[in-house]
Amino acid sequence: MTMFPSREHLAAYQAILDGWGIYPALLVDRYLNVVAWNDSGNRVFGDFFICSERERNAVWSTFMDPSQRERLVHWEQAARRSIALLRARSDRYANETWFGELITDLYQASPEFRTWWPEHNILFTCHDQNEINHPLIGSLAFQGTTLVMPERPDLQIMVHTPLSKFDTTTKLRAFMNEKSIVEITG
Template sequence: MRDNTKRRAELGDFLRTRRARLQPEQLGLSTFGRRRTPGLRRDEVAQLAGVGVSWYTWLEQGRDITVSEQVVERLAETLQLESEERRHLFVLARGMVPVVVEQTAIIPPPPGTQAVLDALGITPAILVDHRFNLVAWNEGACRVFGDFSLLGERERNRIWNMFTNSATRQLFVDWEEAAQHAVMHLRSAYDQYIGDVWFEQLLADLQRESPEFRTLWSKHNVQASCDLYHEKILNHPQVGHLHFSSSVFIVPITPPLHMVTYTPSSPETASKLVTMGETGHVHTLVR
């Protein structure tokens, strides 16, 4: 109860600060005489958002009233909120994050993230988006997993690659376990994007192309969208077994990105990575 009361109070304060920064002229409203209120008045916000003045006043006062998703969207549009502010409004008003606007293109990573990946040197590191698309990587990752630059956009999707690429299947010592974890992570992420055209198409294509995926997806097993720490054993085509401790770091943008690093967990693996770096040879991830 206290948490909800605090959240509603924060909502009221947020709404007041957002309307205070807007001028009536910005929204095509006429003004007459001296205004005591900086920015927009409550009745002006209510009028523009299509809600009652009393209802909006109660909302700013932190009253316990129901706010629909459609009303939150209208308020966000009226107050000219940016994406992060819109998300904040949804959390305060409804206790949930808003539905992400569908995007078909892969969003490039924020400036500076490639430099972080490259600074890790021979330690493999990749950047993955909320759809499991690989959006950035370093040279160490290419030496272990193959040259990602030779793959098309769909082939760089980690789930798609796991189930349709024979080279990836051979790379994992325990492919079945890796595949199960991949599907459970996808199931967890999909919960937030049910109905999203991109996700629905990926699922349809995977179920058509891979009997293993169809079987695992039908089990409806769910796991957290990312393992923050996990041991992996790979069977590299040039140097044999590689033992890694993979760690996941969240890049806090919307939608979030995940940086995955693969730290050698044995002296032998560390030595092999050095050798691979000296030879400069990168294998390909082709069927």
């Protein structure tokens, strides 16, 4: 069972996420569930509004959403990193059955997860560069940074700063501006 932030806290976190503008930003809980996002994060990583809670889990999505295999240029690296994050979290919250259920489900559903989970890699934070093949705007490159919320260490903000490679900033500005124009005229 996911422990969501209170409405008051969620509004404050949402303001922080929205403040990142064109930089995709996500609020992730202890289970690696995306619980809030800014517009850019939603448009770059997929439509979170139509996803179930399970589908908003970063590890589940990486392994079980076919569009993520196409979107993540270095899918295997991202998948292995997500396993290492999951292992760190499941070790930290060892008494929570939620993790065991997710691991069992992934073990049954994904041959890659079955192969890589026994390697026992652990990762505590995410500060790497990643490339995305976006279906509408093409190749994008980001520097991922994880920010821990001091008042809620079980929540983290993941900000994806555009890199100059592939002219990511220009593409994001045009993409986000395109939506604004449609909203104003539509």
